[in-house]
Amino acid sequence: MRKTLWKASLFGLFMMGFFSGVSVHAQSDPTGKKSITNTYAITNAMVHSSPGAEGKKASILIKDGVILGVGENLSIPAEAKVIAGDSLHVYAGFIDAASRAGITRPEDPERPKDFVYSSPPDEIAGITPWRSAVDQFDIESSQVNDLRKAGFTMAHVLPDGGMIPGKGALVVLGDSESTNVLKTNTALAANLNGARGMYPGTTVGVMAKFRDVYQNTKLTKERMALFASNNGVSRPEINPTYTAMSEVVDRAIPVFFEVEDDLEVRRALSLQKELGFQLVLFGLEEYESVIDVLKGSGAGVLLKLQIPDDKAIKNQKEDVSDAVKAQYERVKEAYDKTIAQAGKLAAAGVPFAFSTIGAKPNDAMKAMQTMIESGLTEKDALAALTTNAANIIGASRIAGTVENGKLANLVLSTGPIFDAESQIKHVIVDGKVFDYEIKAKKKNGNGDTASVEVAGNWEYKSETPAGSSGGTITIQKNGNGYEGTITYDDPAGSGKASSTLSDIAVSGSTLSFVFEVNAGGMSIAVDVSGDVSGNTMDGSMNISQFGSFPISATRNPN
Template identity: 60%
Template sequence: MKKELLYAGVFCLLVAGWLLPSMAQAQSDPTGQRRITDTYAITNATVFTAPGKAGIKATVLVKNGLIQAVGSNLSLPKEARMIAGDSLFIYPGFIAGASEVGITKPKDLERPKDFVSSNPPDEIAGITPWRSALDQFSIADSNVDDLRKVGFTIAQLMPDGGMIAGKTSIVLLGSESSTNLLKNNAALAASFRGSRGMYPGTAVGVMAKFREIYDNTELTSQRSQKYSTVAGLKRPEITPTYSAMQDVTTGQIPVLFTASSELEIRRAISLQQEKGFKLVLTGLEDYETVLDVIKASGAGVLVKLEIPDDKAIKAQKDDAEGEVKTLNARVQEAYDKALAQASKLEEAGIPFAFSIVDVKSGDVMKAVQTMIANGLSEEAALAALTTNPATILGLSNVAGTIEKGKIANLIMSTDSLFAEDSQIKHMVVDGFVYDYETKAKKKGAKNGKENGDVKIEGNWDYTSESPAGSGGGILSIQKNGSDYTGTITYDDPSGSGKATSPISNVALEGSTLSFSFNVSANGMEIQVDVAGDVSEGSYEATMTVGDFGSFPFKGTLNPTLIANK
């Protein structure tokens, strides 16, 4: 009894403290517009700190958007808010090696009256190295949240444009109220995209023009240095193009070259070997035959996170004969090879990450799972989404793993990440928490059973945790027609033993049971929401106490007190 009174008294004091205006700004916000608090701990989750590391039961402590500690026996500060992670799996947030999420296309320029197609102005010809992707980016774009929902926390933004579109920017996919910028002018975005109706209009022309720009940039830089120290020299021509290209010619930033096919890959590597700039190949789609060339080049590799369309495979008929049957076999072989390409990179020892340019966010996990099913290891898949892009983008000191000092970018899923039924329930980006709805794995039956397995009617002995300590009571559920009713007992915050409240909004969807009840504390009514998985008389759930936090809730169906059917 003394323990119950102590628990109730402390809980009451905490409730009163939580209601103070000074603490109101630290409450949870599912939109992610602010951090749930400056300091919080995700407790007792299964944490995968890095690719190749086994999952461990641990707590992740976060403060001011940074990971402070990861471990099983942490000494948590008093001000830390507790988030129950008992049924969750935590992974490092994904990093997109290249993306166009939130990017808007710049307006097309009108051709001047004295336009000459063989020698057009750089900007009209798609040569705009001075442009920044950040100027084309909007964090409010709905596609940003779509990408965040599937696990991405950081993206390298590709500017829209021609053969030299501009400079990439690396951003956090975080709150609209934050700057989110990690690196500006991180790489030069280039491609073999020619200009329609003018020079350079072909891939060969693009290569020639790239050489010309690169050489002229180096010459301009050399002449500028001499001009500043030697009298009597002609003033060198300094253009926006040559000024913006100097970061590339001096080796400060790499060229992010889009090269989807074997031929384009060879051409990009040929330019790199000729001029000596740092190279990252992106958008790779057909690359198995040039793995040795890619490895020898030492270039960074971003594979397009997409699997080929299987319409041609599905259209094949089993009774095909002769040339049609032979052709079908070739199509199937090419399709199977395409699915297994990523695993060949792993076998060749080539670290790679993913580009998601022109990739639908809803297809991301399906593509990864398909690559895994066709030979790519889960370790390599996770590395391609975390540590490898962090290395390629120069972010290894701040992102890619879950460890002290790194940005709090976390995925919280309902199962191991690449499991077929796994769903992302929460995302943490720069310390901001985003909550996402998860769907029940099975469709529940209205009579309280699912294929005769799931039963909720009866009396449940439960225990719960909160910052005040442990508590518990009886959860009683009865069936009333097609609906459920019931009551729950809990430790009275006033210290007078147990209190009872009716439960409402009782719902069973598949194996997910949820309900609500109200707690009277300090003259106020606080709504408590409980939701979690129920099976074979066991209930593993999370209890959300208004805006004050989420805590573990565990129940066991008492076989001697089962309600009548």
């Protein structure tokens, strides 16, 4: 319900932008967005052409979305816009090998009058292999902006839906004027989630139904072949499900199976072994015990680009019994094991990549740094973001390295990409340059001792697609931690509503907290994180499913 509200406001905003755009700009370029040139030269930058390759000072020439040259003595044509790369490090653009950025799940169709929950139509039961991610993708989504800002230039987008949501597509995260599509019909998305209130309702039902759909697709193909070449053969029943599944059965495209932990990995692999399709597993969070299994399976592996929340560890109290201490120790051990998994997987020789589904792109680099601190080499980390991903989605000819002839998808950062101090300054997608503001890092050492003071009354403003809004954030000290409240425009219509803040944390100059908004009977979590400097804060507000939006606040001096 709330989603509809948001969509309505989104639509309103877009319409406004559209009309104002038309009135201002000249006729030859009604959008006013066309760039002056399509030729760029990044001069004298530290170029990291592929994972593990030593960084080399070089210039890069780009024209019409393609890398035309990488080297020391390039001649720069007059029409090239020069990006001075002297203090910058250049990497191949990152690739999100399984993404739902910019994807909106289509409304469920209405149930027919004669609906029978035990044999629902495929479309209602979440079996929609004919759907394409392209139809659900919106390049202007803030999720796409977030992903691009984190250095991602290409995404393998998967549709959202039930147990078989549909086919994926490979897109560049480029210009909003373009479809950005590189390839459609790349893979079949699948998961183990049941439909609600109908067959198949649970993982066991989904697995049985998957076998059923697969086997009957096979048989339908046989019947069709027989029908096509013989007389006296009854007409085979052809339906959209079997037609769309046919490429999977032919092993022309892989199944991208969403799995979270080792048990789900084994479930997807058991289906694969039984039926014989090509398999890529994505979304893995807990997989230490199946590293050998993954290695031997031949399946592609895409980890969820996220590390677990460490609040369960940070909230551990000092003054507890030995039994509780022992339990704390196990939580800590579980956490350490979780963040060390990626390193072990790489060491075992599994060339994995990442999926950002369910992860926050804003935290991607922090997640990478944590994995690297826990044993993942920088080479393997970069490979996961670039070359491995390109391999798994079949795009290594055009992407994954900084090389002559590849798509001009690049990330330019202020330092080595995995350094905590480094920031992404430009992301070049498809030859189009996106610039990002570089924030001056505060020098406050490390550890909480140097944390800024955040208590006080703050007035904030935020920009969302629904327009700008604001309110007050009140934060007080409570023992070692903080407590607080936030007010905001009541989603129910008029006036202000308020919520209690939870997980208030201060790390260095960064303040973060979470609050829940109740809208239309549903509760939605909002993550806020910002940089505090004196009496101002600048940051972003992350609303699950909708992406992140800027927020700024000033403290009332009193």
